[in-house]
Amino acid sequence: MNAKIMNRSELIYHIIAIVTLAIIIFLFWNFSTDKPHVEGEITSDLAVDDTSSLIDRYLYRMIPILCGAGLFSIVIALYLEEWLTQTTWQYRIIERYIVILAKVPSLVYGIFAVYFIVFHSQKVLNYPLLLIAILLVMPVTIRSTQKAIQSVDISVREAAYALGATKLRMIADNVLPNAFPLIVAGICTAISRILAIVALIVIISNWINSSNIFTIPKSAVVLISSAVIASIFSSILDYKQVT
Amino acid sequence: MDTINYSIETENLSLWYGDFQALIDVSVKIPTGKITSLIGPSGCGKTTLLRCFNRVNERYGNVTTKGEIKILGKNIYDQDVSLLELRKTVGMVFQRPNPLPISVYENVLFGLRIHSPFRSLTRTQTDEIVEDALTSVFLWDDLKDKLKTRATTLQLEQQQKLCIARLLPLKPQVILMDEPCSALDAKGTLAVEELMSVLAGTYTFLIVTHNMAQAKRVSNECIYMFLGELIEHRETQALFETPEHPKTADYVQMRYG
Numbered sequence: 001m002n003a004k005i006m007n008r009s010e011l012i013y014h015i016i017a018i019v020t021l022a023i024i025i026f027l028f029w030n031f032s033t034d035k036p037h038v039e040g041e042i043t044s045d046l047a048v049d050d051t052s053s054l055i056d057r058y059l060y061r062m063i064p065i066l067c068g069a070g071l072f073s074i075v076i077a078l079y080l081e082e083w084l085t086q087t088t089w090q091y092r093i094i095e096r097y098i099v100i101l102a103k104v105p106s107l108v109y110g111i112f113a114v115y116f117i118v119f120h121s122q123k124v125l126n127y128p129l130l131l132i133a134i135l136l137v138m139p140v141t142i143r144s145t146q147k148a149i150q151s152v153d154i155s156v157r158e159a160a161y162a163l164g165a166t167k168l169r170m171i172a173d174n175v176l177p178n179a180f181p182l183i184v185a186g187i188c189t190a191i192s193r194i195l196a197i198v199a200l201i202v203i204i205s206n207w208i209n210s211s212n213i214f215t216i217p218k219s220a221v222v223l224i225s226s227a228v229i230a231s232i233f234s235s236i237l238d239y240k241q242v243t
Numbered sequence: 244m245d246t247i248n249y250s251i252e253t254e255n256l257s258l259w260y261g262d263f264q265a266l267i268d269v270s271v272k273i274p275t276g277k278i279t280s281l282i283g284p285s286g287c288g289k290t291t292l293l294r295c296f297n298r299v300n301e302r303y304g305n306v307t308t309k310g311e312i313k314i315l316g317k318n319i320y321d322q323d324v325s326l327l328e329l330r331k332t333v334g335m336v337f338q339r340p341n342p343l344p345i346s347v348y349e350n351v352l353f354g355l356r357i358h359s360p361f362r363s364l365t366r367t368q369t370d371e372i373v374e375d376a377l378t379s380v381f382l383w384d385d386l387k388d389k390l391k392t393r394a395t396t397l398q399l400e401q402q403q404k405l406c407i408a409r410l411l412p413l414k415p416q417v418i419l420m421d422e423p424c425s426a427l428d429a430k431g432t433l434a435v436e437e438l439m440s441v442l443a444g445t446y447t448f449l450i451v452t453h454n455m456a457q458a459k460r461v462s463n464e465c466i467y468m469f470l471g472e473l474i475e476h477r478e479t480q481a482l483f484e485t486p487e488h489p490k491t492a493d494y495v496q497m498r499y500g
Contacts, residue, residue, distance in 0.1 A: 153341070155337055155338075155339055155341035156341055156343060156344065158299060158302075158335075158337060158341065159337065159341040159342075159343060159406070160343065160353075161299060161302060161330070162297060162299055162330060162334070162335040162337075163330060163334075163353055163354035163357060163409070163410075163413070164326070164327040164328075164330040164331055164354060164357045164358060164413075165353075165357050166327075169357060173343070173345070173353070174343055174344070177344055177345070178344050
């Protein structure tokens with residue numbers, strides 16, 4: 001009986017999360033496509049654009065945003081795991097958002113990114129970057145940080161508490177150093193996803209600008225290789241922590 | 244005057260985890276400077292009782308406590324009691340060695356740094372403190388060249404001794420031990436038991452153990468608990484040889500448990 005009630009309430013939390021996310025994305029879409037633009041502007045803009053300028057304009061601008069998103073994610077994960085009681089509705093709602101967003105395939109975000117960055121490349125916009133950071137980086141990093149925090153042995157926490165440590169002290173001295181490899185692994189996974197999407201943007205942008213659609217730009221190869229390396233590094237950290 | 248003889252006193256202590264009552268009207272007096280062991284079958288409330296004495300239980304939500312606990316004559320639930328001070332006075336060693344994932348040196352100083360003003364300890368002082376603490380637990384000779392080693396890489400026996408050593412700089416009055424030898428081999432167990440015998444007198448030890456031979460060997464007094472109730476509390480030899488309560492007799496004569 002309890003399990004049934006639990007499942008129903010879990011389902012309700014999931015539905016609430018999906019509906020609100022859909023509303024947010026709809027509003028965002030309307031907002032982003034609402035601005036006046038001249039017919040044919042997009043193609044003319046792309047004509048003067050090239051791959052390297054795209055990377056210059058977006059990738060470098062994204063670095064501070066990504067760093068901020070990464071740090072913010074760690075703070076959110078800490079708040080969820082250390083302060084918010086897991087049985088509260090607030091925890092469950094936030095948890096659902098994060099789970100749903102983390103499970104969305106990167107390709108979906110990639111389509112968003114291509115739309116905003118390649119086809120709206122007239123000027124550098126901050127909000128798509130922020131949206132990518134929030135949707136792509138934060139859920140993955142929050143999830144991995146949560147798992148990392150949960151992986152810290154309860155006996156270590158108890159040891160610190162029994163010696164008189166406060167919660168903040170315990171987190172700073174015990175939880176974060178222990179969880180650090182898994183947190184880094186999560187950040188690497190997020191970086192890998194971002195690099196893959198940037199590679200996608202570069203390739204599509206190149207197809208639009210170049211007459212030969214079969215050539216893949218060097219920068220895309222570098223980005224894909226970096227994504228694979230980041231992925232492997234993340235797996236190694238994960239494996240090392242587990243073993 | 245009575246409180247000088249007893250480091251820990253409880254009066255009608257009851258504890259609930261949600262709806263489940265884990266301790267039922269426990270009244271006990273733990274003598275100062277002696278080793279008292281808590282024995283009983285699994286789930287009888289030994290560890291719960293132990294954890295009440297430094298209020299570690301409160302970390303888990305859904306815990307309700309009733310009754311009185313006095314440590315060195317002071318009710319630990321009084322408004323003016325500082326949790327930090329309480330945990331300084333009442334040290335705890337856990338079932339599994341749980342050194343912090345930092346160096347041996349910093350492990351020994353961890354508690355002291357929490358209770359000392361920032362940067363109030365000089366390097367010379369800390370060196371002395373670490374040497375004294377490790378010498379007290381017979382670890383100095385083994386670890387004097389490994390002070391910067393990560394404590395989690397030590398042998399289990401060394402880790403458990405280190406867990407005791409890190410309490411000593413805080414000068415606790417009472418040391419609670421929750422099955423401290425359960426993760427150790429015979430040699431490690433012997434080493435920890437010897438250490439307890441040496442330190443008893445200076446500190447009051449309360450030890451939870453499933454090992455009745457260990458309770459017999461190390462403790463001066465013994466408490467038998469069953470289903471959250473304190474059944475019998477006597478001198479160890481008397482409790483094992485001439486138990487007064489039939490339940491105690493059943494347990495110490497290994498008819499169950």
